Amino acid sequence: MKVLIKKIIPQDWLLQYHKFWAVLANFIYGFPSKDLIVIGVTGTNGKSTTCNLIAKVLEQSGAKVGLMTTANFKIGDKEWLNPTHQTMQGRLGTQKMIREMVSTGCQYAVLETSSEGILQYRHWGIRYDVAVMTNLTPEHIEAHGSFEKYKQDKGRLFAALNKYPNKKNNNKEIDKAIVVNLDDEHWQYYLNYQSDQKYAYGLQEYGFLENVKYIKPTNYKLLADKTIFVLKGIDFEVNLIGKFNIYNCLAAVCVGLHFGLSIEQCRDGLAKVKGIPGRMELIKEGQNFTVLIDYAHDSQSFEILFNTLKMFDKNRIIHVFGSAGGVRDHSKRPNLGLLSAQNADITIITDEDSYDEPTDKILNEIAAGAIDAGKVEGKNLFKIADRRKAIKKACKIAEENDLVLITGKGTEQSIKSNGTAIPWDDRKVTREVLQEIL
Numbered sequence: 001m002k003v004l005i006k007k008i009i010p011q012d013w014l015l016q017y018h019k020f021w022a023v024l025a026n027f028i029y030g031f032p033s034k035d036l037i038v039i040g041v042t043g044t045n046g047k048s049t050t051c052n053l054i055a056k057v058l059e060q061s062g063a064k065v066g067l068m069t070t071a072n073f074k075i076g077d078k079e080w081l082n083p084t085h086q087t088m089q090g091r092l093g094t095q096k097m098i099r100e101m102v103s104t105g106c107q108y109a110v111l112e113t114s115s116e117g118i119l120q121y122r123h124w125g126i127r128y129d130v131a132v133m134t135n136l137t138p139e140h141i142e143a144h145g146s147f148e149k150y151k152q153d154k155g156r157l158f159a160a161l162n163k164y165p166n167k168k169n170n171n172k173e174i175d176k177a178i179v180v181n182l183d184d185e186h187w188q189y190y191l192n193y194q195s196d197q198k199y200a201y202g203l204q205e206y207g208f209l210e211n212v213k214y215i216k217p218t219n220y221k222l223l224a225d226k227t228i229f230v231l232k233g234i235d236f237e238v239n240l241i242g243k244f245n246i247y248n249c250l251a252a253v254c255v256g257l258h259f260g261l262s263i264e265q266c267r268d269g270l271a272k273v274k275g276i277p278g279r280m281e282l283i284k285e286g287q288n289f290t291v292l293i294d295y296a297h298d299s300q301s302f303e304i305l306f307n308t309l310k311m312f313d314k315n316r317i318i319h320v321f322g323s324a325g326g327v328r329d330h331s332k333r334p335n336l337g338l339l340s341a342q343n344a345d346i347t348i349i350t351d352e353d354s355y356d357e358p359t360d361k362i363l364n365e366i367a368a369g370a371i372d373a374g375k376v377e378g379k380n381l382f383k384i385a386d387r388r389k390a391i392k393k394a395c396k397i398a399e400e401n402d403l404v405l406i407t408g409k410g411t412e413q414s415i416k417s418n419g420t421a422i423p424w425d426d427r428k429v430t431r432e433v434l435q436e437i438l
Contacts, residue, residue: 015119015120015121018091018120018121018122019121019124021090021091021092021121022091022121022122022124022125023124023125024091024092025091025092025094025095025096025125026095026124026125028092028095029095029096029098029099030099031125031127032095032098032099032101032102033098033109033125033126033127033128034127034164034167035102036066036098036101036102036106036107036108036109037107037108037109037129037130037167037169037174037259038098038108038109038111038126038127038128038129038130039051039054039108039109039110039111039128039129039130039132039255040111040113040123040126040128040130040131040132040157040160041054041110041111041112041113041132041134041251042112042113042114042115042118042131042132042133042134042154042157043132043133043134043135043136043154043181044134044135044136044137044138044298044300045134045135045137045244045298045300045301045304046134046135046244046247046248047069047070047087047112047113047114047134048069048070048071048072048112048276048279048295049240049245049248049276049279050132050134050248050251050252051067051068051069051110051111051112052067052069052071052072052273052276053248053249053251053252053269053270053273054110054132054251054252054255054256055067055074055108055110056252056269056270056272056273057252057253057255057256057261057265057266057269057270058108058110058255058256058259058261058269059269060256060261060265060266060268060269061259061260061261061265063106063107063108064076064077064104064105064106064107064108065106065107065108065109065110066097066098066100066101066104066106066108066109066110067079067109067110068082068088068089068094068097068109068110068111068112069082069087069110069112070082070086070087070112070295070410071276071277071278071279071295071410071411072277072411073097075097075100075101075104075106076101076104076105076106081277081411081413082411082412082413083413083414084413085353085412085414085416086117087112087114087116087117088111088112088113088114088116088117088122088123089122090122091121091122091124094111094122094126095125098126111126113157115150115153115154118153118154118156118157119153123156123157123160126160127163127164127167128157128160128161128176129161129166129167129174129176129177130161130176130177130178130179130255130258131157131158131160131161131177131178131179131190131193131195132178132179132180132251132254132255133154133158133178133179133180133181133184133186133187133190134181134184134247134248134251135181135184135247135300136150136151136154136184136185136186137298137299137300138150138298138299138300151186151189154190155189155190155193158178158190158193158195159193161176161178161193161194161195162176162194162195166196175195175196175197175258176195176196176197177195177196177197177198177199177255177258178190178191178193178195178197178198178199179199179200179201179251179254179255179258180198180199180200180201181200181201181202181247181251182200182201182202182204182206182214183202183203183204183247187200191212197213197258198211198212198213199212199213199214199215199254199255199257199258200212200213200214200215200254201214201215201216201247201250201251201253201254202214202216202247202250203216203217203220203243203246203247204216213254213257215231215232215250215253215254215257216231216250217229217230217231217236217246217250218230218231218233220243220246222241222242222243222311223241223311224241224311224312224313225239225241226238226239226240226241227240227241227242227245227246227249229246229249231250231253231263231267232263234263234264234267235267236249236267236270236271237271238270238271238273239271239273239274239275240273240275240276240280241280241308241311242280242304242305242308243304243307243308244304244308249270252266252269252270253266253270256269277410277411277427278293278294278295278409278410278411278412278426278427279294279295279410280292280294280308281293281294281410281427283427283430283431283434285431285434285435285438286434286438287395287398287434287437287438288400288401289395289398289399289400289401289402289403289404290312290314290401290402290403290404291395291403291404291406291430291434292309292403292404292405292406293406293407293410293426293427293430294405294406294407294410295407295408295409295410295411296321296407296408297321297323297324297352297407297408298332298336299332299335299336299339302336302339302340302343302407303339305405305407306339306343306344309343309403309405312403313401314401314402314403315399315400315401315402315403316345316346316398316399316402316403317343317344317345317346317402317403317405318344318345318346318348318394318397318398318402318403318404318405319340319343319344319346319347319348319405319407320348320350320387320390320391320394320404320405320406320407321336321340321348321349321350321352321405321406321407321408322349322350322351322352322353322362322363322366322387322408323336323352323362323365323366323408324352324353324354324355325352325353325354325355325356325357325359325362325417326353326354326355326356326357330365333362333365333366333368333369334365334366334368334369334372335369336366336369337349337365337366337367337368337369337370337371337372337373338369338370338372338373339369340370341369341370341371341372341373341374341375341381342373344405345380346380346381346382346394346397347370347375347380347381347382348381348382348383348384348390348393348394349363349366349367349370349381349382349383349384349390350363350383350384350385350386350387350389350390350391351363351385351386351387351390351415351417352387352408352409352415353409353412353415353416353417354416354417354418355416355417356418356419359385359417360385363383363385364383367381367383387415387424387429388429388433391406391426391429391430391433392433392436392437394406395430395433395434395437396437406426406430409424409426410426411425411426411427412424412425412426413425
């Protein structure tokens with residue numbers, strides 16, 4: 001039905017419809033974002049993790065924090081998984097939750113802000129104080145029309161910083177701030193937006209940047225169970241793995257420093273993070289092989305993930321994954337198959353969220369890339385539409401010290417196919433499968 005509506009109604013009309021509801025939602029809930037400090041995090045990958053890390057750092061100041069991400073929600077002491085398939089909730093849902101944060105006494109709201117959410121005005125009326133950019137790689141191009149438009153739409157978060165006057169806390173004006181990743185090639189586009197303070201982070205050495213506070217670790221070590229780095233002479237040890245998580249931590253430190261936390265407080269906050277739901281999450285039911293669940297669902301995140309897995313002591317990699325249907329990026333499917341085939345010993349392609357698109361069509365388009373990379377169907381390539389059966393196949397053929405990798409959904413709480421939403425959780429289903437086998 002949604003696809004049909006989008007075909008019939010002109011794009012401009014749809015955007016005005018979205019804007020109308022955004023304006024109405026703000027009036028209904030009294031523009032709640034004016035009553036707390038709002039940090040918006042955008043980018044292609046790492047947004048949910050970065051949001052969680054920022055929240056944990058800010059809590060070191062004794063403040064209550066609200067959180068809205070693809071993975072989870074948090075209002076003060078209450079935390080729960082995101083039951084929807086939306087990074088940003090609808091206009092009414094977003095404003096309602098921000099109002100609940102204010103009513104609960106939260107001083108900060110950390111909001112994962114997606115480009116599609118921006119495109120549909122879900123950010124309208126939110127009075128952002130800090131905008132964070134993690135990285136930018138091609139994604140959702142079909143929704144935006146081009147990569148350049150995708151980049152520009154994310155830029156609307158940074159433009160939103162100056163739409164409203166600076167807030168005050170105890171009669172002291174709160175500076176607006178921009179935080180960008182200098183190791184991402186698109187950093188300059190976002191750093192050029194106007195703000196009171198500008199922060200940057202990275203792992204490389206750069207020349208002097210005027211009026212930009214830059215942080216980088218002087219040393220770092222990537223281990224299979226944690227990451228260690230030194231920042232401003234202070235040793236950091238975090239329970240997250242992979243080089244990409246250093247970037248996520250650095251972004252959180254920049255936000256913490258902006259709001260007056262010490263480097264030690266930032267360290268202590270990051271150390272309290274035991275893991276992010278559905279992000280590089282290990283599933284242990286006593287099996288003699290490793291099972292890892294991650295949200296990776298595009299080419300860039302696949303490459304980063306497989307590179308990180310090189311640190312693991314393992315035999316074979318058995319990879320279970322799919323690709324979303326509907327209006328999602330069709331062009332990425334063969335490349336996902338190619339990357340899996342090149343990096344995994346056995347590739348199992350399954351349903352992710354086919355929506356209104358034939359599941360077999362999606363599986364075949366992914367398989368084409370795997371076959372081009374040399375995988376042979378029935379030998380080291382399998383197409384199993386039923387996701388539970390696909391996970392069970394992977395776990396049954398896994399041998400001692402193998403690594404079963406299940407990607408694409410993370411903590412998502414349903415599979416959407418043929419107009420229905422089937423209750424689902426990769427982690428729960430995998431535990432059930434492992435218990436059956438064991």
